[in-house]
Amino acid sequence: MTSRRESGKNDTDGDGTAGRRTGGRESKAERLARMHAEYDILREVYPEAYCALHFHNPFELLVATVLSAQTTDKRVNSVTPELFERYPDPAAMGGANPLDIEDIIHSVGFYHAKAEHLVGLSRMLVDDFQGTVPKTMEELTQLPGVGRKTANVVLGNAFRIPGFPVDTHVTRVTGRLRWRTDWRSTHPDPVKIEHEICDCFPPEDWTDLSHRLIFHGRQTCHARKPDCLNCPLSATCPSAGILD
Structure with missing residues (x-):
């Protein structure tokens, strides 16, 4: 984590992502800081992170x-x-x-x-x-x-072994938040998404992070007509208000 933060301080994203809220280019360090700030909000909004499938073993x-x-x-x-x-x-x-x-x-x-x-x-x-x-x-x-x-x-x-499942909700939400460099792709690679997001968070966060992204995709960031007006991430989300 430390090396990633330090190495990204003066680098801008390779895809030329504009810092929508600031009017400038968002550096890797700035994006990482935004990701963690947005995840802190998701923790508050969805305090109980869990798997919705029913199972006993x-x-x-x-x-x-x-x-x-x-x-x-x-x-x-x-x-x-x-x-x-x-x-x-x-x-x-x-x-x-x-x-x-x-x-x-x-x-x-x-x-x-x-x-x-x-x-x-x-x-x-x-x-x-x-x-x-x-x-x-x-x-x-x-x-x-x-x-x-x-x-x-x-x-x-x-087993509580760190894992980051990437489903359609995770793919959609991380793309709209521009947490990943291939957010423009119409056919993003789930394995690449997994590795890129996991590189930005400690392993102990991976499973619950996936749950919270899924909850957010189901409840607010819908595939069609996302509820940006009531989204807790709208203040920093690069896609807020510009999607149908």
Whole structure:
């Protein structure tokens, strides 16, 4: 952290971002200071940072997160009680017929692929990890249907191991706040976003930072018609008032 602050004191952003509130160019050090000030506000506005998916153990969170792709947490929470009652552990789910799982999860979308992933990852947990969910990014991303976002959700929320999940809300909010250098990109790379944002905050903040950005995206910084008028970050947000 110290080296980043010091190295950015006299550097302006490579993308030529204008300091909207000051009328000048925003240096890396200024942007970093603004990011931390804005996160302090998010801490106050969303004091309870948590995962909206319902789970009781790492396996349930892993399954729920795989199901959450391209659907809402609310929708996932509506199907997981029955799913976990019938298949409470990797051994049970790994021995399931994917068609039976499809019958339970069909409302979440992409249910065919997700059912195959759930059976496959459960079998792999039994065969390769003694029926337990691994605690490293490398091992988690070996599982069928598990990418970095899902792995970060599990690491941060099931094991309290620092992880920064990047979903559509995180991508949108960090872009509008210009917390990342590729904010102009129409197809930003989630891995690049993860690394760039994590470089600006201590590891102990990563998981809750993601939660708060997600909350803010859901409640205020909507994909369409963001509520800039009532946004607590509008005083410093470079995009405030200029979006439809």
